[in-house]
Amino acid sequence: MSSSEQAVRPEMPVSTDVEFMLDGRSPDAVLEPASEQEALESLAWATRNGHAVVPVGGATHWQFGNLLRAEKWAALCTCKLAGIVDYSAEDMVVTARPGTTLAELQAVLAQQRQFLPLTSPLPQVATIGGIVATNRQGRLRAAFGAPRDRLLGARIATSSGKVIRGGGRVVKNVAGYDLCKLFAGSQGTLGLLTEITLKTNPMPEEQRSISFLATSLAHGCAGALRLQHDQLDPAGSILRSGDKPVLSLLLLGSKTSVDWQEKRIAETLTGLGLVRSETGSGHEDWSEPPLPAIAPAAFRLQARPTECGALSECLLRHCGTLSVVPAAGIVEGVLAEGSDEDVLHAVQEIASTPLSGGYLTWQKLPASVKHQIDSMGPKRDDFELLRGVKHTMDPAGMFSPGRGLGGI
Numbered sequence: 167m168s169s170s171e172q173a174v175r176p177e178m179p180v181s182t183d184v185e186f187m188l189d190g191r192s193p194d195a196v197l198e199p200a201s202e203q204e205a206l207e208s209l210a211w212a213t214r215n216g217h218a219v220v221p222v223g224g225a226t227h228w229q230f231g232n233l234l235r236a237e238k239w240a241a242l243c244t245c246k247l248a249g250i251v252d253y254s255a256e257d258m259v260v261t262a263r264p265g266t267t268l269a270e271l272q273a274v275l276a277q278q279r280q281f282l283p284l285t286s287p288l289p290q291v292a293t294i295g296g297i298v299a300t301n302r303q304g305r306l307r308a309a310f311g312a313p314r315d316r317l318l319g320a321r322i323a324t325s326s327g328k329v330i331r332g333g334g335r336v337v338k339n340v341a342g343y344d345l346c347k348l349f350a351g352s353q354g355t356l357g358l359l360t361e362i363t364l365k366t367n368p369m370p371e372e373q374r375s376i377s378f379l380a381t382s383l384a385h386g387c388a389g390a391l392r393l394q395h396d397q398l399d400p401a402g403s404i405l406r407s408g409d410k411p412v413l414s415l416l417l418l419g420s421k422t423s424v425d426w427q428e429k430r431i432a433e434t435l436t437g438l439g440l441v442r443s444e445t446g447s448g449h450e451d452w453s454e455p456p457l458p459a460i461a462p463a464a465f466r467l468q469a470r471p472t473e474c475g476a477l478s479e480c481l482l483r484h485c486g487t488l489s490v491v492p493a494a495g496i497v498e499g500v501l502a503e504g505s506d507e508d509v510l511h512a513v514q515e516i517a518s519t520p521l522s523g524g525y526l527t528w529q530k531l532p533a534s535v536k537h538q539i540d541s542m543g544p545k546r547d548d549f550e551l552l553r554g555v556k557h558t559m560d561p562a563g564m565f566s567p568g569r570g571l572g573g574i
């Protein structure tokens with residue numbers, strides 16, 4: 167028996183909780199470690215009791231993934247594993263425990279006029295562990311990249327009862343393979359992130375949102391791509407479906423540069439037939455809305471930016487709402503309500519959309535449809551490598567078995 171197993175306390179927090187339902191199944195236990203050592207004890211407890219473990223932060227994106235393949239499972243909640251460990255404003259580097267919410271982190275950084283360019287929905291609830299494990303980024307992606315691009319280091323508790331460390335607390339931190347990046351987007355299938363180091367950004371002097379009405383999604387995409395071509399790239403962009411699709415742009419920088427950019431963008435887009443709408447300011451418009459609870463299914467498609475216009479026009483007929491981040495090649499759709507049969511039919515049609523090099527993932531699917539469709543999209547050429555990584559990092563298959571791509 168390992169030292170961490172001997173240390174398991176009889177009062178290990180174990181309960182059942184319907185809040186943590188996954189595809190209609192409630193967990194057999196909920197574990198809430200308050201330190202890295204307690205996280206290792208929780209994993210040892212799960213090993214001894216034959217439970218699979220699914221990490222959970224704010225549960226805002228927890229339903230994303232294939233069906234869990236385990237008889238007994240525990241939700242490993244990071245709510246008590248929270249707080250900032252270290253923040254060096256001069257070096258623009260922050261280290262936090264995984265259960266720290268995005269809002270909490272932004273509030274601390276704002277005191278030093280810094281921020282993390284991440285736009286998770288429900289920032290008061292979404293945790294930095296979940297954000298890194300999901301590696302999802304939407305509206306600001308073209309300018310700031312994904313959470314992976316901000317990740318400098320991490321500590322991870324593994325199913326073998328050890329803590330591994332990748333990267334560090336400095337910007338130039340890696341010689342050789344950058345191990346911690348492997349956990350960005352791992353969706354809780356490889357291990358539990360127990361500490362995360364990220365690089366921060368300076369807060370711009372001026373932030374301004376401007377909007378334009380397009381005649382169609384393809385028209386709006388063409389406008390956004392022209393801005394890219396003319397090197398007028400806004401920091402954020404989003405095109406939303408509607409009677410008249412709205413292209414919203416976020417401008418960041420000094421007041422002089424934002425004034426200049428706004429003028430040039432307005433000239434370019436009105437020249438292409440888009441019509442100026444209202445002007446706003448700030449980040450508040452830029453946090454992603456959460457998925458509506460009644461939405462039966464939602465997808466995210468990553469494609470070539472030049473294909474987004476045609477793809478969005480074609481997919482719109484299946485959707486209640488659809489949005490595009492043209493510069494990053496992201497098309498996201500929320501399916502309209504319908505009978506189970508209608509939803510399955512729409513899902514199958516969307517899944518068969520021909521793509522030249524892109525891929526499709528399902529952010530939400532009814533459990534009945536998850537039996538028939540891989541939420542993570544079709545297996546790609548690197549699938550065997552992915553399986554090898556899973557086997558190396560989690561040989562016991564304890565972390566979220568079945569939930570990853572191809573059911574790994």
Ligand SMILES: Cc1cc2nc3c(=O)[nH]c(=O)nc-3n(C[C@H](O)[C@H](O)[C@H](O)COP(=O)(O)OP(=O)(O)OC[C@H]3O[C@@H](n4cnc5c(N)ncnc54)[C@H](O)[C@@H]3O)c2cc1C
Nearest residue numbers: 223224225226227228264292293295296299304353354359
């Ligand atoms: C409509 C919509 C739009 C979104 N847009 C964005 C966006 O633009 N930018 C963005 O950053 N995110 C976006 N997200 C993703 C998401 O909200 C967050 O990025 C993140 O998942 C929230 O964290 P959480 O604490 O709620 O994670 P949870 O929902 O609790 O967990 C998400 C995943 O991470 C795993 N996980 C959680 N904590 C850990 C940990 N400590 N160690 C290992 N694995 C862990 C879980 O097992 C699960 O697979 C979007 C989600 C939705 C539904």
